[in-house]
Amino acid sequence: MTERFLGKDLLGLEPLTADQIRFILDTAEPFKEVSERAIKKVPTLRGKTIVNLFFEASTRTRISFEFAEKRLSADTVNVAAAGSSVEKGETLVDTARNLEAMRIDMVVMRHPSSGAAQFLADRIRSNVVNAGDGTHEHPTQGLLDLLTLRDKFGRIEGLKVCICGDILHSRVARSNIWGLLKLGAEVGVCGPASLLPLGIEELGVTVYRRIEDAIEWADALNVLRLQLERMHAGFLPSLREYNRVFGVTVERLEKAPRELVILHPGPMNRGVEIDSRVADGPHSVILEQVTNGVAIRMAVLYLLAGGRPEMAEAAKGRAGEAGE
Amino acid sequence: MKPLLIRGGRVIDPSQGQDAVADLLVVDGRIAGMGQGLGAPDGAEIVDARGKVVAPGLIDLHVHLREPGREDVETVATGARAAAAGGFTAVCAMPNTDPVTDNQAAVGFIVKQAQAAGAARVYPIAAISLAQKGQQLAEFGELVGAGAVAVSDDGNPVVSSHLMRMALAYARAFDIPVADHCEDPALKANGVMHEGLVSTRLGLRGIPAAAEEIMVARNLLLADLTGGHIHLCHMSTRGSVELIRRAKEKGIRVTAEATPHHLTLTDAVCEGYNTNAKMNPPLREAADVAALRAGLKDGTIDAIATDHAPHHYDAKERDFDDAPFGIVGLETALGLGIRELVQRGVLTLPELIDRMSTAPARVFHLPGGTLKPGAPGDVVIFDPEARWRVDPIRFFSKSRNTPFAGQELAGRVVRTFVAGLTVHRGETT
Numbered sequence: 001m002t003e004r005f006l007g008k009d010l011l012g013l014e015p016l017t018a019d020q021i022r023f024i025l026d027t028a029e030p031f032k033e034v035s036e037r038a039i040k041k042v043p044t045l046r047g048k049t050i051v052n053l054f055f056e057a058s059t060r061t062r063i064s065f066e067f068a069e070k071r072l073s074a075d076t077v078n079v080a081a082a083g084s085s086v087e088k089g090e091t092l093v094d095t096a097r098n099l100e101a102m103r104i105d106m107v108v109m110r111h112p113s114s115g116a117a118q119f120l121a122d123r124i125r126s127n128v129v130n131a132g133d134g135t136h137e138h139p140t141q142g143l144l145d146l147l148t149l150r151d152k153f154g155r156i157e158g159l160k161v162c163i164c165g166d167i168l169h170s171r172v173a174r175s176n177i178w179g180l181l182k183l184g185a186e187v188g189v190c191g192p193a194s195l196l197p198l199g200i201e202e203l204g205v206t207v208y209r210r211i212e213d214a215i216e217w218a219d220a221l222n223v224l225r226l227q228l229e230r231m232h233a234g235f236l237p238s239l240r241e242y243n244r245v246f247g248v249t250v251e252r253l254e255k256a257p258r259e260l261v262i263l264h265p266g267p268m269n270r271g272v273e274i275d276s277r278v279a280d281g282p283h284s285v286i287l288e289q290v291t292n293g294v295a296i297r298m299a300v301l302y303l304l305a306g307g308r309p310e311m312a313e314a315a316k317g318r319a320g321e322a323g324e
Numbered sequence: 325m326k327p328l329l330i331r332g333g334r335v336i337d338p339s340q341g342q343d344a345v346a347d348l349l350v351v352d353g354r355i356a357g358m359g360q361g362l363g364a365p366d367g368a369e370i371v372d373a374r375g376k377v378v379a380p381g382l383i384d385l386h387v388h389l390r391e392p393g394r395e396d397v398e399t400v401a402t403g404a405r406a407a408a409a410g411g412f413t414a415v416c417a418m419p420n421t422d423p424v425t426d427n428q429a430a431v432g433f434i435v436k437q438a439q440a441a442g443a444a445r446v447y448p449i450a451a452i453s454l455a456q457k458g459q460q461l462a463e464f465g466e467l468v469g470a471g472a473v474a475v476s477d478d479g480n481p482v483v484s485s486h487l488m489r490m491a492l493a494y495a496r497a498f499d500i501p502v503a504d505h506c507e508d509p510a511l512k513a514n515g516v517m518h519e520g521l522v523s524t525r526l527g528l529r530g531i532p533a534a535a536e537e538i539m540v541a542r543n544l545l546l547a548d549l550t551g552g553h554i555h556l557c558h559m560s561t562r563g564s565v566e567l568i569r570r571a572k573e574k575g576i577r578v579t580a581e582a583t584p585h586h587l588t589l590t591d592a593v594c595e596g597y598n599t600n601a602k603m604n605p606p607l608r609e610a611a612d613v614a615a616l617r618a619g620l621k622d623g624t625i626d627a628i629a630t631d632h633a634p635h636h637y638d639a640k641e642r643d644f645d646d647a648p649f650g651i652v653g654l655e656t657a658l659g660l661g662i663r664e665l666v667q668r669g670v671l672t673l674p675e676l677i678d679r680m681s682t683a684p685a686r687v688f689h690l691p692g693g694t695l696k697p698g699a700p701g702d703v704v705i706f707d708p709e710a711r712w713r714v715d716p717i718r719f720f721s722k723s724r725n726t727p728f729a730g731q732e733l734a735g736r737v738v739r740t741f742v743a744g745l746t747v748h749r750g751e752t753t
Contacts, residue, residue, distance in 0.1 A: 014525070091638075091641075091642060092642065092643055093641050093642070111643070112645075113643035113644065113645040113646065114526055114527035114528050114597070114643075114644065114645065115526065115527075115528070115597030115643055115644045115645075116643045118596065118597055119597060119642075119643050133527070134527050134528075134645065135527035135528075135529075136526060136527030136528075137527065171527060174525075174527060197523070197524040197530075198519050198520055198521070198523070198524060198530065198532075199520055199521035199524050200524060202521050203521075203524070203525070
């Protein structure tokens with residue numbers, strides 16, 4: 001069943017069907033348990049080689065992928081752009097060809113340019129997992145957010161989820177919008193109009209101009225990190241004012257008609273987009289997101305590997321082990 | 325030089341309202357006559373054009389030939405040869421070369437290279453400002469003396485309104501147009517495609533329509549202020565078309581061009597991060613394409629110009645952000661014009677020839693664009709019905725960057741003559 005279920009690559013949630021997304025979430029459930037064991041390892045990807053290719057600094061996502069790979073027994077290599085041939089001016093196409101020549105099985109890539117993951121995927125036979133491309137998509141983040149919401153509410157359909165902050169520059173926002181809409185949630189976005197992309201409503205989301213209105217409407221808020229450099233680029237006047245006008249604060253949440261679940265993809269700017277008391281409060285699922293991140297990435301890697309005909313039967317058997 | 329008699333073609337000359345089967349005679353490199361059953365002078369080359377269209381050679385107001393500086397992607401010779409293959413008998417070469425064409429010696433170099441090439445004529449456009457830095461005016465008088473037909477800082481917009489005002493005023497002495505790449509650099513910022521739903525979905529930084537329209541409006545105001553002739557390069561938005569239409573009604577001296585790609589493609593072509601759809605100005609929306617077509621029809625947009633922009637294949641084989649802007653256009657322009665504009669009923673064939681030959685000649689005050697007696701013997705013969713598939717490997721241009729690869733176009737060049745001499749012979753003859 002898993003054979004080619006996802007295709008060769010995971011580049012984003014926009015190209016996936018609702019069934020494919022549900023299938024990944026369901027597959028992540030048994031993998032959650034692996035991380036709770038004393039010996040956190042299953043042999044599912046034994047003998048597979050995976051390169052984590054990070055052209056942008058990342059701690060959380062890279063470590064999460066690396067744990068997912070190691071817990072599946074894959075052999076992994078991390079390449080960071082700094083100090084590598086990339087920094088010496090090698091083009092992405094040359095990087096791709098070199099990886100191909102080393103016969104690696106999968107590439108997990110983060111890149112500052114939108115479309116870079118697709119560019120790579122179109123040029124190599126290995127599976128490509130997009131770990132964030134520019135301001136386009138960050139599909140595993142979207143999936144782990146969906147899994148966290150589903151854990152909390154027991155469903156996605158009919159949920160009202162508002163994504164707050166810098167939508168314009170956010171790949172997390174785009175992946176969340178596609179994933180949530182496909183699974184039947186209602187999606188709002190809230191942030192200063194200077195950080196909302198043109199035509200966002202046409203994707204099927206509702207724009208909230210005021211955070212108070214978003215809080216009144218939503219069941220859950222996904223609070224995005226505000227990149228500090230946006231201020232210097234003229235998108236907003238100051239972080240202080242951002243917190244005062246758009247910050248998710250305890251005072252604002254107390255006025256909500258229902259208790260909101262709070263997500264944040266991290267890393268947080270405490271006191272800017274989110275107050276510490278909210279981040280650390282009872283309705284925050286921020287650390288559950290991190291835990292789910294490993295399970296989601298294990299599921300994605302497993303499914304992509306299982307998509308290979310010669311691997312499918314063996315991989316399925318091992319997934320059964322993992323789920324017990 | 326042998327006389328040339330082109331027999332039995334459908335001769336279309338918008339400058340005389342001519343569209344009928346006739347013979348065309350070229351003697352000593354100039355048009356010598358047109359009419360039924362012309363006799364062949366002694367020793368004349370006789371070309372049978374029955375079933376074909378005979379028209380004044382096409383003229384392109386906007387090409388980048390990359391020489392000097394990037395001879396690996398195009399030279400004056402290869403660009404002029406590609407032009408001839410596309411039915412063009414004259415092209416105007418933008419000055420954003422390396423070094424910039426901002427002095428009389430540099431202009432003379434382009435003229436010399438073009439003469440050596442012996443293909444389409446190449447008219448240099450010189451820089452508005454020294455090194456195209458937007459600060460100090462180049463020496464228009466000397467540039468025109470050396471052969472420049474217009475000035476432009478194309479590639480860069482003229483940011484300073486003061487400099488543009490001075491350029492428009494100063495150019496009046498030489499009766500040359502000042503051509504501007506209209507773009508507000510702060511609004512364009514690091515955008516890579518049209519700002520709209522597609523850029524939002526792809527997560528690519530957008531260039532709003534206003535980035536162009538603000539500069540169009542400014543340039544129109546400055547042309548009005550100075551009485552100078554502003555020529556607006558590669559218009560891409562419906563807002564620009566409307567601004568130009570109103571300015572023309574007011575009598576402001578403005579002319580404008582649009583590219584074949586802006587007249588045919590939308591930002592949807594950027595899907596899949598297709599770097600051959602990356603251009604500046606960017607491909608816009610369907611409503612913009614419709615407005616450009618309407619503007620081309622009613623004369624608001626005077627001419628079709630290709631903005632032929634060769635790039636090395638490596639350069640486009642990159643992620644979208646890092647790929648350069650621009651596509652080649654000389655060898656696909658006529659075929660696209662016939663398929664997209666004539667066959668779809670936007671323009672008649674004589675109107676298309678007007679926008680690609682007669683009008684460009686008028687806009688930049690160039691010889692050609694007409695088959696009147698005494699005009700240069702610059703003639704194109706093409707088969708308007710012939711269909712052919714775009715195969716970039718076969719381009720005469722050194723570069724292959726086109727979004728039209730593999731497409732079937734209508735209308736194929738059979739012969740191109742400059743001053744009565746064959747500069748291109750199509751595969752079918």
